[in-house]
Amino acid sequence: MAGASPYGPDADGLRGLERDLIPRVLARLVRRGEDFDAAEDALQEALLEALRVWPEHPPRDPAAWLATVATRRLVDARRSEAARRRREEEAPVEPPAAEPVAAVGDDTLFLLFCCCHPDLAPASQVALTLRAVGGLTTREIADAFYVPEATMAQRISRAKRALRGRPLDRPGDLAVVLRVLYLVYTAGHTGPPDRVDLAGEAIRLARQLTLATDEPEARGLLALMLLNHARLPARLDGEGRIVTLDRQDRRLWDTRQIEEGVRVLQSALALQRHGRYQIEAAIAALHDDAKRAEETDWPQILAWYDDLVALSDDPVRQDPAAVLGRAVAVGHVHGAAAGLRETDRLRDVLGDRHRWHAARGLLHELGGDLPAAATAYAEAARRATNVAERDHLVREAARARAGRARV
Amino acid sequence: MPKYLLLKHYRGGPEPHHPIPPMDQWAPEDVEAHIAFQRHVVDLLRENGEYVDAQALTPTRTWVRYGGPDAAPVTTDGPLPETSDLIAGWFMIDVESHERALEIAAYVSSEPGPGGEPVYEWIDVREVMTGAPPEA
Numbered sequence: 001m002a003g004a005s006p007y008g009p010d011a012d013g014l015r016g017l018e019r020d021l022i023p024r025v026l027a028r029l030v031r032r033g034e035d036f037d038a039a040e041d042a043l044q045e046a047l048l049e050a051l052r053v054w055p056e057h058p059p060r061d062p063a064a065w066l067a068t069v070a071t072r073r074l075v076d077a078r079r080s081e082a083a084r085r086r087r088e089e090e091a092p093v094e095p096p097a098a099e100p101v102a103a104v105g106d107d108t109l110f111l112l113f114c115c116c117h118p119d120l121a122p123a124s125q126v127a128l129t130l131r132a133v134g135g136l137t138t139r140e141i142a143d144a145f146y147v148p149e150a151t152m153a154q155r156i157s158r159a160k161r162a163l164r165g166r167p168l169d170r171p172g173d174l175a176v177v178l179r180v181l182y183l184v185y186t187a188g189h190t191g192p193p194d195r196v197d198l199a200g201e202a203i204r205l206a207r208q209l210t211l212a213t214d215e216p217e218a219r220g221l222l223a224l225m226l227l228n229h230a231r232l233p234a235r236l237d238g239e240g241r242i243v244t245l246d247r248q249d250r251r252l253w254d255t256r257q258i259e260e261g262v263r264v265l266q267s268a269l270a271l272q273r274h275g276r277y278q279i280e281a282a283i284a285a286l287h288d289d290a291k292r293a294e295e296t297d298w299p300q301i302l303a304w305y306d307d308l309v310a311l312s313d314d315p316v317r318q319d320p321a322a323v324l325g326r327a328v329a330v331g332h333v334h335g336a337a338a339g340l341r342e343t344d345r346l347r348d349v350l351g352d353r354h355r356w357h358a359a360r361g362l363l364h365e366l367g368g369d370l371p372a373a374a375t376a377y378a379e380a381a382r383r384a385t386n387v388a389e390r391d392h393l394v395r396e397a398a399r400a401r402a403g404r405a406r407v
Numbered sequence: 408m409p410k411y412l413l414l415k416h417y418r419g420g421p422e423p424h425h426p427i428p429p430m431d432q433w434a435p436e437d438v439e440a441h442i443a444f445q446r447h448v449v450d451l452l453r454e455n456g457e458y459v460d461a462q463a464l465t466p467t468r469t470w471v472r473y474g475g476p477d478a479a480p481v482t483t484d485g486p487l488p489e490t491s492d493l494i495a496g497w498f499m500i501d502v503e504s505h506e507r508a509l510e511i512a513a514y515v516s517s518e519p520g521p522g523g524e525p526v527y528e529w530i531d532v533r534e535v536m537t538g539a540p541p542e543a
Contacts, residue, residue, distance in 0.1 A: 239443070378431035387463050391442050397431030398438040 019135035022047075025066045026132055027107035034074060036114060037160035040132060042073035108133065109212035112205070113172025116180045117163060124159035125180045126187070130198075131156050133205060140196045144187065174213065178221050178277065181206050185225050189232070190386055199229055210264070219268035220278030226261030227284035230254040242392040246293035247407070258288045276322075279308045283325075298332035305329050320349045324359050336367025354383035358393060365406055374400035410459060410501050411508040413515055414531035417466050419492030424527030433521050440519045441526075448515055452500060457511070463496035499535070508532055 022043065029039035046069035050062075059065035115128040130136045130144075142152035181202050188199030206222040234248035243249075265281045283304045290296040305326035312318040323346055331339020340363050343356065350356035361376035377397035384390035399406075430438055452458035471482045485491055498515065502508050512530040520526035 240446070374431060378429065381431065382466060385465055390463070394430050394442075395435065395438055398433055398435045401431055402435055404435065 021063055021066060022135045023111045023133045024063050024107045025070060027111045028063075028067050029070060029074070030114060031110060035165070036132075036163040037157065038074060038077065039070070040160060042070040042077065045073045046070040108205075108208045112177045112180075112209065114163065116172060116177045117166065118173055118176055119166070120159055120162060122180070122183060124155055124162070125176070126183050127152060127156050128159045129180055129205070130184065130201065134201050136196060136201065144196045144198050174215055174218065177209065178217060181209070182221060182225075182277075185229075189228075199225070199232070203229060214271075216268040216271040216273050217275040217277050219264050220275060220281050223261045223265035223268060224277050224281035224284055226257045226264065227281055227288050230257035230261065230288060236388075240388065241395075242388055244392075245287060250291065253288065258285075261285065261288070274307065276308060276311055276319075279304050279311075283308075296332075298329055302326065302329040302333050316345055316349055320346050321355070324350060324355060328359055328362060331363045331366050336363045336369075339363040339366070352383065354380040354385070354389070354393065356380075357383065358396075361393075361396065361400070365400065370400045370403055370405070374398075408501050408503060409505070409508075409537070410499060410535040411505075411512075412533045412535060413498040413500065413508070413512045414533065415495045415497065415515075415528065416531065417493040417495045418490065420529040420531065423529070427520055427526055427528075437519065437521050437523060440523060444518045448498065448518075452498065452511070457500045457502050457507075459499040459501050461496070461498045464494055466493060466495070468493060505534070508534075 025046075026039055026043055029043065030036055034042075043066065046066045049069050050059075050066060054062075111133050112129065115132050116125045120128065127141055127145075130141050131138065136144075138153045138156060139149050141156075142149040145152065147155075184205070185199050185202035188197060188202060203222070203225045206218065206225055209218050210222050230253050231245070231248065233254065234250070234252040235243060237243055261281065262285055265278065265285055268278050269282070283301050286297050286301050286304070305322065308322045309315040309319065309326055312322070315323050324343065327339050327342035327346070329339075330342050340360060343360055343363065346356055357376045357380035361373045361380060364370075364373035364376055374397050377393050377400060381390050381393035381397055384393055430441070433441070449458065449461050452461075468484060468488070469482050470485045471480050474481045498511075500508060500511055502511065509532060512532045516528045516530050517525045518528065
């Protein structure tokens with residue numbers, strides 16, 4: 001993990017511990033009725049204090065120590081606030097009695113529900129989750145999303161302010177939490193490799209989430225992330241060029257992650273409540289399972305895509321990405337022409353997006369029509385919004401235009 | 408040290424040195440060399456301590472203006488959308504002098520094109536005014 005800790009240059013030693021403690025202590029304070037932003041500020045101060053005190057006097061229960069010090073800060077803050085407003089001497093400044101410590105998993109879940117409050121915009125949910133649950137520094141989050149640190153600091157403090165005064169005692173929307181974690185994960189895959197490992201962070205948080213809830217979609221999401229993340233070492237070559245799935249050196253895949261992903265997925269599927277993350281994980285597992293690209297079980301993948309598309313009443317409008325993925329599977333199972341016909345249904349919805357053109361380029365290649373593939377890839381390159389992807393698509397276009405088959 | 412923006416264009420600017428076909432019509436090796444050169448420029452600027460920023464823009468443009476009170480913003484894709492200037496991206500550099508900025512721009516312009524021949528692309532060199540509010 002690059003970058004200095006928010007708590008000072010010497011805080012790295014505390015870092016591992018602190019990242020696990022932050023959500024537990026913060027959850028305890030917020031659960032007790034403290035404002036989210038005040039509680040986080042107080043916790044920051046408590047961590048600073050820990051840096052000074054712990055090296056010589058390590059606490060027996062670090063979480064309890066931090067909670068106590070943070071509570072004292074909150075009381076101090078309320079006292080000075082009370083004085084500032086020239087209120088009565090006897091302003092009620094005593095903290096409520098401490099509650100028994102909840103299990104670690106419960107705290108994480110509770111805090112995720114706070115950070116992924118449906119009233120917050122997705123960018124704020126993501127930032128707050130990484131800050132409060134992930135324990136990343138504001139600078140790290142800013143770097144990961146290519147914005148100035150001051151901008152990210154402002155986004156986080158606005159999000160915290162937006163939570164002020166809202167009741168944070170009801171269970172939140174797990175679907176929003178899952179979406180936020182997936183956003184964090186995908187941001188990690190499109191971002192530059194030398195920055196904060198957002199994908200790894202999302203996996204860590206999803207793993208914690210599965211300890212806190214039996215919901216199969218939480219496990220499905222964790223499985224999906226693991227099964228895709230396993231291929232990360234093969235996704236770029238030494239020059240930073242994108243290597244497509246069918247060309248990857250499969251020996252570079254992380255078999256340990258694949259095994260964990262499959263195990264998690266099986267435990268989710270066994271609950272017989274399939275959702276989109278479980279289905280996408282099943283598709284990823286089938287890709288991971290093939291020793292060579294030619295051994296990919298496309299009929300099975302197509303069957304899962306049928307299930308995925310069936311989750312929406314109007315898949316073309318509600319889930320065009322699933323319909324597009326299915327079209328490619330159709331191309332592999334029933335031939336390029338059939339696959340291209342499936343993509344036609346998406347023209348109105350996705351015709352302006354690079355993905356639609358790239359998928360058609362692939363299908364044209366499957367059908368042996370290199371000139372049509374080249375044109376589709378060139379169209380895709382013009383619409384790409386990511387430099388690595390744009391470069392990749394230009395290469396594919398030039399290769400197909402030169403009449404060279406895919407290798 | 409002054410900062411300069413070296414602007415690359417999809418279209419517009421002085422008469423091209425010679426016509427360049429779209430990149431998907433280049434030989435794959437030439438595409439490879441061209442992309443590698445772009446990366447090399449960034450590496451070089453970083454090594455020199457002259458790099459500030461490099462960004463690419465998508466070719467999609469929307470002009471927009473205030474629509475008036477209680478009116479939606481007004482948008483258009485502009486006059487002569489097929490021929491007007493269109494910026495493709497930039498390098499921002501922090502260098503000793505105007506001469507150094509021109510030198511780097513000329514190097515950027517020497518990027519290899521079809522057949523490995525330099526593209527001789529026109530680069531638009533603009534000095535960044537000082538005294539702007541700090542970014543972060």
